[in-house]
Amino acid sequence: MDSITLDVICRLAFNMHNTDVHNEDSLFRKMVVDFMRQTSDPILRIIGYFPFLKKFLSILFHLFGNANLLKTISKKLDNEISKYYMEKLKNNQHQKHDDRKINILDFMIEQQQLGNLNELQLIGNSLVILLAGYETTSTSLTFTFYLLAKHIEWQNKLREEILKNFNNSDDYCQFDQYRSELLDRIWFESLRLYPPVISFITRRLDTGVDKCYINSLDLNITKEMTIMVPTWPIHHDEEYWPQPNQFDPNRNDLPIPGGNVMEKNPAFLAFGNGPRNCIGSNLALSESRAVLVALIKHYRFELIDDQKSEKFTSIDPNSGLLKLSCPNVIIRPEKDIWLRVTKI
Ligand code: HEM
Secondary structure, eight states: OHHHHHHHHHHHHHOOOOOOTTSTTOHHHHHHHHHHHHOOOHHHHHHHHOGGGHHHHHHHHHHHSSHHHHHHHHHHHHHHHHHHHHHHHHHHHHOSSOOSOOOHHHHHHHHHHTTSSOHHHHHHHHHHHHHHHHHHHHHHHHHHHHHHHHSHHHHHHHHHHHHHHHTTOOOHHHHHHOOOHHHHHHHHHHHHHSOSBOSOOEEEOOSSOSEEEEGGGTEEEETTOEEEOOHHHHHTOTTTSSSTTSOOTTOTTOOOBTBSHHHHOTTOOTTOOGGGSOTTHHHHHHHHHHHHHHHHHHEEEEEOOOTTSTTSOOBOTTTOSBOEEOSSSBOEESSOOOEEEEEO
16 A cells, blocks of 8 residues: 555656555665654654754754654655756747646746745655655555455445446546445545544644634633644544444445535544645545555455464454554554455
8 A cells, every 4th residue: 555655646746657666675665654654753743742842852853863764755855856847847948838737746846936935845845745645545545445354245345336337447547537435435434433644633823813712612722822633532422423433334424525524524534624624635535446446346355363363453342443553643553454365
């Protein structure tokens, strides 16, 4: 899942078509994955909690933290961006109108030329898009395949529907356009049960109003106070989601595309909400549709049920959900998820 989602974001956002991320020993993939997986970097965490200590802590981060890894990834992005920029300049000399589709990088380069972004901000934003764009989607797909392996009846239903629509085709572009309410329900319910990003929806009251009183909590939010919306508890609150620990793609209030449920149901927070919500939700949805169709069509996914096997996944006995950890802002299963995959 890491390989495919990293490949997609590199191609779509940065025009990087020749990455070797599908190779087991890909250095680029290793760097990016290591950075995301191993950075429960305490220094970065403390910067998050005490932003006013940023200057001092960033020196420590450079000395003892993961700064080198971050620098190497940024350097690679910087090279790719320069290469793309030079190619663009060369092409523009030959053709008056550049009619290629605009990608995120084109947009950022345009903003840099208008003076709205400096070079450091361009690299910084690219880094955010690379990191935000791959692990979130990769994690959500991992949970979806786990849930389909656990609830084999839903996997069979989905395969039946896919085979009906794509029996003679393996056209991935068509998969991306594929609209199946069943598939979307499965993906959104998986995002509801295991929302990948759980501690990132933060807001600060810093413009216009001085304070804001929340009646139901008897709480005053004052100027410059930062609040975090608790995604996990809301996604598992019986009041909003009956039998919250059950995987039930038939739920009424899932914000599947087509309806207006996102507006109607603010209790679904996998992509945040409001003007600063996720900019990549549609990309993640298209990508996930294509991956699910391509794999479920050709492979059967099953849990490894031998409890003695080290590949057995660990479950919380109270909730029946996977035991999780959250090293940065993205949840991870405490033990890797191993599934048995059989070609059909
Ligand atoms: C299943 C996949 C994804 C999940 C669960 C997810 C989740 C989130 C969440 C919860 C937020 C915070 C929203 C808020 O504060 O209201 C966010 C923001 C963001 N996401 Fe995603 N995301 C996903 C995929 C992507 C992709 C593919 C991209 C890349 C294009 C992306 C780029 C971003 C960016 C740049 C922000 C910051 C937006 C801002 O601050 O204005 N995300 N995402």
